[in-house]
Amino acid sequence: MRLLDERGLAGWEALAATDFFAKATADGRLIASKRVDPPAPGAAAALEHPLVPFVSYPYEWTFSMLRDAALLQLDLLAESLAEGLTMKDATPYNIQFVEGRPVFIDIGSFEPYSPGEPWIGYRQFTRQFLFPLMMRAYAGVPFQPWLRGNPEGPTAGDMRNLLGFWQRMRPSTLLHVSLQARMEERMSGTAVRSQLKTAGFNAELILANVRKLRKLVEGLESSGREAGWIEYESCQHVGRDRETKTRFLEAALADLTPSRVLDLGANDCHFAERAAAHGCTAVAVDGDEPVLDAVYRKGSPVSIVLSDLNNPSPSQGWAEMERPGLTARARPDLVVAYGLIHHLIYTASIPPTAVLDWLAGFECPVLVEFVAPDDEMVAKLTANKVEAELHPGREKGEFESAISARFSVAATENLGEGSRTLYRLNPLPANSGATGAE
Amino acid sequence: MLFGYLDAGSGSLILQAILGGAAGILVAFKAWKARMMGKRAVADVEGSDGSAVPTDS
Numbered sequence: 001m002r003l004l005d006e007r008g009l010a011g012w013e014a015l016a017a018t019d020f021f022a023k024a025t026a027d028g029r030l031i032a033s034k035r036v037d038p039p040a041p042g043a044a045a046a047l048e049h050p051l052v053p054f055v056s057y058p059y060e061w062t063f064s065m066l067r068d069a070a071l072l073q074l075d076l077l078a079e080s081l082a083e084g085l086t087m088k089d090a091t092p093y094n095i096q097f098v099e100g101r102p103v104f105i106d107i108g109s110f111e112p113y114s115p116g117e118p119w120i121g122y123r124q125f126t127r128q129f130l131f132p133l134m135m136r137a138y139a140g141v142p143f144q145p146w147l148r149g150n151p152e153g154p155t156a157g158d159m160r161n162l163l164g165f166w167q168r169m170r171p172s173t174l175l176h177v178s179l180q181a182r183m184e185e186r187m188s189g190t191a192v193r194s195q196l197k198t199a200g201f202n203a204e205l206i207l208a209n210v211r212k213l214r215k216l217v218e219g220l221e222s223s224g225r226e227a228g229w230i231e232y233e234s235c236q237h238v239g240r241d242r243e244t245k246t247r248f249l250e251a252a253l254a255d256l257t258p259s260r261v262l263d264l265g266a267n268d269c270h271f272a273e274r275a276a277a278h279g280c281t282a283v284a285v286d287g288d289e290p291v292l293d294a295v296y297r298k299g300s301p302v303s304i305v306l307s308d309l310n311n312p313s314p315s316q317g318w319a320e321m322e323r324p325g326l327t328a329r330a331r332p333d334l335v336v337a338y339g340l341i342h343h344l345i346y347t348a349s350i351p352p353t354a355v356l357d358w359l360a361g362f363e364c365p366v367l368v369e370f371v372a373p374d375d376e377m378v379a380k381l382t383a384n385k386v387e388a389e390l391h392p393g394r395e396k397g398e399f400e401s402a403i404s405a406r407f408s409v410a411a412t413e414n415l416g417e418g419s420r421t422l423y424r425l426n427p428l429p430a431n432s433g434a435t436g437a438e
Numbered sequence: 439m440l441f442g443y444l445d446a447g448s449g450s451l452i453l454q455a456i457l458g459g460a461a462g463i464l465v466a467f468k469a470w471k472a473r474m475m476g477k478r479a480v481a482d483v484e485g486s487d488g489s490a491v492p493t494d495s
Contacts, residue, residue: 123450156450175457183449190448192469195476196455199468205458212457 001036002107003043011085011111012045020079028098029072031105047107053281054260054303057323058092058128059148060313062293062306063136063222066143069095069102070129074214076104077119081203081210086113090121091128093151099301116197119206126176127153130213133220134159134177138167140224142289144306148313151323156181172216222293241415245338245369246274248413248422252367253278258333262362263302264309265340269295272302275336283330285309309340310348327361335359335366338422342371345394346381352393353402359425360406366425372396375419396421 004012012035015021024030031049039046058066069092077087087109094106131154132143139162146154159177160168168178249271253261261275266284268291276282282301286292287308296304305326307313312326337359344350359366371378373394382390393402403409407425414421455466 118446118451118454120446120451122454123445123447126450175453179456180447180450180453183453184447185449187448187452190473192448192451192473195469195472196451196465198472199455199465201455201462201465201469205455205462205465208459208462209454209457 002033002047002049003040004045004047004108006044007111008108009044012047012107014085014112015080015107015110018080018083018085020083024076024079024104028101029076029104031103031107033107049105049107052096052098052103052105054283055096055329056303056305057147057151057313058132059144059151060305060307060326061092061097061144062289062296062304063133063143064293064297065097065102065304066092066129067133067217067220070125070133070217071214072102072104073125073129074210074217077121078207078210078214080110081113081207084113085110086117086119086203086206087111088120090119090125093128097303100296100299100304113203115203116201118193118196118201119209122209123180124153125213126180127155130176130217131156131159133217134173135162136222136224137220138170138173138223139163144289148316151317156184176216222289241420242270244413244415245271245422248411248424249274249336249367250278251411252334252365252424253280256334256365258364260330260332261334261336262330262332263336263338265337265343266302267291267339269300269302269304271336271338273300275334276301280334283332285312285326310344310350330362332362333364335362335364337366337368339369339371341368342375342378342381345391346378346385349389349391351391352399356402356406360427363427365410365427366407366423368423368425369415370396370399370421370423372419372421 012033016033021030025032031052034048036046036048058069061069072095073087073090073092077090080087088111089106089109094104094109095102096105097103128147128151132147135141135143135146135154141162154162156177159173160181163173163177167173253275258275258280260281260283261272263269263272263275263282263284266272266286267288269282269284272282272284282303283305284292284295284302285305285307287306289306292304292306295302307326313323315321315325315328316323341352341355344355345352359368393399400409403423403425407427409423410426411424412421452466452469455462455469458465
């Protein structure tokens, strides 16, 4: 539900009368909207939108996701200008991914175009779309940590400092980065809108800029990092165990009929896609960008979240309420943690009991894969560690004892040569007093 | 819940005209000229009544 004031209502009525609104809503680029009456007290009107199944933020997106969001932003601006409207901002926070496609959700961004006005969102577009993409494409630097640290995005001055001499010599960076940085430094705080209007600024100039920006954004490609787990599915145990793990998941999906499934350490999203095929909202979390980017590009319907699970997205923004953390947003009915916890225990050095506490915190059934210390993958992960550097509780018997303090075991299945075990765990009743008892 | 914050940026607004192509460069030049003439007029007025003439900001 969205409440509109008088200005918002004027923007909505102008938008609803355009051909582009009907077209963009029909093809799913713009969120569907229905005016509902009567509005709440004090509001001029109210709009109802369908629920976005899972909200993610740009610092959780892959390169291709941010690039597609940027193209959507530019296309909607060009199409709205052609029918006498403009957009008053240009931020990826107005875009969400639904079934693997970007959808613009902020109907209030559109307003009638006033002749002679420049594009107010240009600077915001460069900071929150263009510069993060350039950062990855030209400097090989991931944009996600920057956007997580500063949701406003890098300034033109920041970008100029990030780029090397030859990168700054590209025509696109000379104009959008170096010249913008220089002009911002020289003209800060100067009123220029009326002067631009008097000098003859018009919508055609915005459209020319948008067309060139579109071509620039479309040509940007991610660079600077080799794939980490992109060959994961070629690992011996993955092919060997995949069928059993899928069957174990399918049984849980049939028994529990969850609405939302959270796949932690999703990698190529095979299991999340199985959940989506059952009609669930499948949220796939992984820390490997090349793998998730490939999943996105093939058109997977899962909700992709790029995040390291030993440091998931925290609650951020004003009063830490604007953008809730990943755990607060997840609210799953079923958690899948296949091939994950040994990485948390052995690579990230999280104690096994802390990992189980974390899983119990989701307060729903959990499918977890335990990997014993004698597994070949654990041998690789601990090749340069000594016993004193490892947490206790890694043996299967100790792990099962820790499980019983937090969950009841609904099903188990051994995998492959016996060093791996699947568990379906149900949370203990809230009044049992056993959760986190160790 | 999200609170929007947007600073259009004076330099970024002028730059948009330049990015619009040849016609835009002319618009940017006219806007810059108008700004310069406005500054000079302010300087002339302030200078004629004996107050300090401001330097370029």
